[in-house]
Amino acid sequence: MDFCDFLLIDNTSQSESMRPLLQEWLHFSSSPNIYAIVSNNPKNCDIYAPEINWYLKNSKAPLEIKAQNLKRMYFSRMSRYEYGSDKDFYTKVSPTLLIIGKNSEAKEFLDFVQNYEKISYEVGLIDPKNILSISGNLGAFEAKIKIGEEMGKISFAQAVIFYEDDDLTRFMGIEKASEFEDEKALLEKLDSRIGTYEYKTTISYQSQNCQYHHRRPDKKGDGYCHKCANVCPTFGVSKNDSLMELSFSQIDCIGCGECVAVCPSGSIEYAPFNMQSFNETLKHYQNTQILLIAQSSLNELKDFEIPDHISPLILNQENFLSEAHILALLQESGSSCVYYSQNLFSSSHEAIKLINDIYHNIYQKTGFYVAKSLPELNMAIHSLEKIQTYTYSPNADEYKRKHFAERLRFAVKNKDYGQVKSGASGKLIRYGRIDVKEELCTLCMSCVGACNVESLSANSSNFTLQFNPSLCTTCGYCVDSCPEKAISLELSGISLNSTWFENQIMAQDKMFACIECGKEFATKKSIEKVKSMMTPLFGNDKAKLKTLECCADCKVKIMFEENFQTTT
Template identity: 55%
Template sequence: MGIETVSDYDDGFELLKTLDSRIGEYVYQRKINYDPDHCQYFHRRPNKNQEGYCHRCADVCPTFGVGKDDSLMELIFSKIDCIGCGNCVNVCPSGSLQRDGYDKEAIVEIAKLYKNKTPVVMDFDTFETLEEFDFYSCIPLLLPQVNLLNEMYLMTLIQESGSEIIIFTKNPSENLLESIKLVNNIYDCIHNIKPIHITEEIKALSDLCDTLKPNKNLSYTYAQNQREALRDIFAQRLMFLIKNNDYGIVKNTQTSHYGEIIINQNTCTLCMSCVGACNVKSLSSNASNFSLQFNPSSCTTCGYCVDSCPENAISLDLYGISLSPSWFENKTMAQDKMFECIECSKPFATTKSIEKIKSIMLPIFKDDTAKIRSLECCPDCKVKVMFEKNIEAFI
C-alpha cells in the first residue's frame, strides 16, 4: 500500500481514495540473497550499546528493505520495500549479502566475457538512454545497479577483463565512490595508475571509450571458491598485485574498514575465546606450538573478538591495508608453554591460564592443600585428588 503522510492531503477521503486505488495484486521479486554463515550480526551477543557488531546493511538501506531485530540478533528483509539499490551488498564486509542473479560467482563469470576489452559499467536504465552512442572498442557491461560494486567486485572487473574500466552513472552512492577511491589508491601505489574512471558526462564517456585500451599487466584470473568469504577473494587478488614487494600502507577511506588486531601477550592466557568468536577464520589456534594465529587479510575488523576476550587483551588498529606479503600471512599473536598435570604429567592447559586461575583461587582456598594441588591437575586427576582427601576425612 505504501506510506503516505496525512498532512499531504486536504481531507481523509482523498487519502482513502489514494490508498484504495492501490488495492490489487502485486508481484515482488527477491533482489537480495542472504547467507548468515559469515554474517557479522546474526545471532551474536549485542555490544555494550545493545546493538550488533555489524549492521551496516541496515544502516545504509534507504527504505525498509533491510532492518534488524536486536532482541533476536537477526536481520529482517522485506521484498516489498527493497528497491534494489545495491547499497547493502556494497557495504557487507563478509559477502553475506549478494544481489540475486549477480552474486560474486556471476560477476566473475560476466567479467571473463570482457577479456581484453574495456568494460563500460552501467545499469540497465542508463543504457537505454545511449541508443546511438559509439562505444568504439569498449563494450557495455550492464548491471541492475552499479552501486552494488565494492572493492572486491571492482578489482575482479579490472583483473578478469585485463583493462581499466569505466563506470557511467549519474547517481553514484558514497560507498561506491569510496570503494573506487580505495582501489584506485591501491593501483596508484603499485602501478602508478588509477584504473577506474567514473563519469556522468557523455563527452567524457566518449573520450574515455576512444582512448582506453586493454593492459596485459592488469590481467589476472582467480578461480574463487563458492563458499569463499569476500575478504579472502579480495586478498587473493591483492596478492597478485603485490607479489613479493612492499608498497607501504594504503589508508582507509571514509567507509572502508581494514586493519588488524593488537594482542597484549602479557595478559593473554590463550583461552581461545577470540578464535571461537571469529566466524571468518581470521583468528585460529595452532596446537603444534600452542599459539594464537591471526591473518589480517581475512579480518573484517568487526570487533567481536575484542569484547569476547575475558582479559581485555585485544584492541583494534584501523590503519588500512598493508601492501606487503606479511599482510596475507598468519602471524603469531601470543604463545605459551603447555602446563603438565602434577599427578600424571599429561599436558592439559597453558601455563598462563593455570597461573591466572591460581591467582584467583589461592586466596579462597587458603590452607586447603588438596584444593590448591587440584589447581595444577588435569580434570581426571583433579577428581582423584579431591576423592582421596574425602576418604582421608572419614578414616
C-alpha cells in the same frame, strides 16, 4: 512455438552481414514468434537485453568486433540466468487508499481521488495524531487507530502522507505527497501497483558468516556489524536486536544494492547478479576495455557513439559493486575500466577509492574511472589502458574477504607497496588489524571461537594464536570476547605486502603438564591466571592448591582422597 537460447530480432542488413559470425549460437529472426531465454525484444523471452539494440545502433566497429561484443553481452545475460538467485513474486493490490494528513492539501487530494475516473479508489482521510502504529506491506497494510476513546484498525493497500515521516516512507506503497510534481503524477504511481503487483528477489542472504547473526550485543545493546540495515533506505533490510537477526522484505527492497557493497563477509549478495554469475560473466570479458552501465542509464547514452575498443557490460543496478567486484573486473579484463553513473552512493565511492589507491601504489595507474557526464565519459574512455591480467575462480563457499585477498595477493606478490587507508567514513568499507598484548593473553582462544571468518585461528602444534589481517572484517567482536582485555582493533587500512595475507603469530605459550600424571592439559599462562585468582581463596588448603596444577581426572582423585582422609 519454437525455442532457442539466444535470439536477435533485426530486419536490417546489418544483422545479415553478421550472421556468418554468430549463427553457431545466435538465432536470427524478423519477428518475436520464437521463445528465447535471452532476446533483444521484450516479447516471448525470459530475459530482455535492451543493450543489444543500443549497441547495434551506436557502434560503428568492424563486424568482427561487433560480433564479439554481442556474444559477450548475450552470454553475460545467460550467466545471470544460470547462476543468479532471483525469483519472481506476486501480490494483490486492491484500490484502497488511506490519506494521512490534516492540512488543506490532504483534503484537496481526497476530493481529487474521489473524482478520479481511471480507477475507483476506496479512499479515507485520517489525522496523523489518531494513528498509533502502521504495519504490514504493500497491498496489506494495517493501521491501529484511536479516535476519542475508541480503538480500531484500518486495512488499506497504499497510503499517502502529507507530513514528514521518513520512517513510514520506507515502506513500498506509502508515498510522501511533497515528493511528487502534482496529484496526477502521484496517482499514476499508485495506479501502477493496482492489480497483481510483480516483484523479484533482489538480495540473498547466508547467515553463517554474518557478523550480526545470533551474536551477543555490544556494550550499547547493538550488534557488532549491521551496515546493511544502516544503509538501507527502505525496510528491505532491518535488524532485530532482541533476537540478533536480520529481516529481509523483498517487496520493500528497491534493489539499490548498497547493502551488498558494504557487507564485509559477502553474506548478502545481489541476487540477480551474484558473485558467481559476475565471475562467470567476466570470463567473456578477458582482455577487453569495459564500459560499465546500469540498464536504467542506457537511455542517457542513447546517441553515444561507442568506440571500437570498448566492450559494454550492463549492470542490473548501480550500487551493488564492492571492492571485490571491482578488483575482479579489473584483473579479469586486464585493463582499467570506466563506469558511467550519476547516482553512486558513498559505499561505492569508498570501494572505488580503495581500489584506485591500491592501483596507484602498485601500478602508478588509475584502475577505475567514474564518468557522470558525456564529456567525462569521452575523456575516461580514451584514458583506459592495459594493466595486468589475472584469472581467479573462487570456491562456491569462499566469502568476500577471502576472494578479495587472493586477488590482491597476486598483485602484491612479495613486494611492499606501502599502506592504503580504509574508507573515509570509517563505517562502510573498513580494513585493519588487531593487536594482542601477549603478556595478558592466556591463549584461552575465546577470540578464535568468536571469529566466524577464520581471521583468527589456533595452531595446536605450536600452541599459538594466529591472525590473518586480510580476512579480518574489523567487526570488533573478538575485542569484547577477550576476558583479559588483551585485544585492540586498529582501522589502519591494508598493508600492501606479503605478510598481510599470512597467518601471523600474535601470542604463544607452552603446555602445562599435570603435576600428578604428567598429562599436558592447559597452557602455562592459563594455569598461572587461575592460580593467581584462586590461591587467595584457598588459603592454606594444600589439597585445593595442588588441584590448581592438576588435570581434571587427577583433580577429582586428589579431592576424593582428601575427603576420605578427613572422614576417617
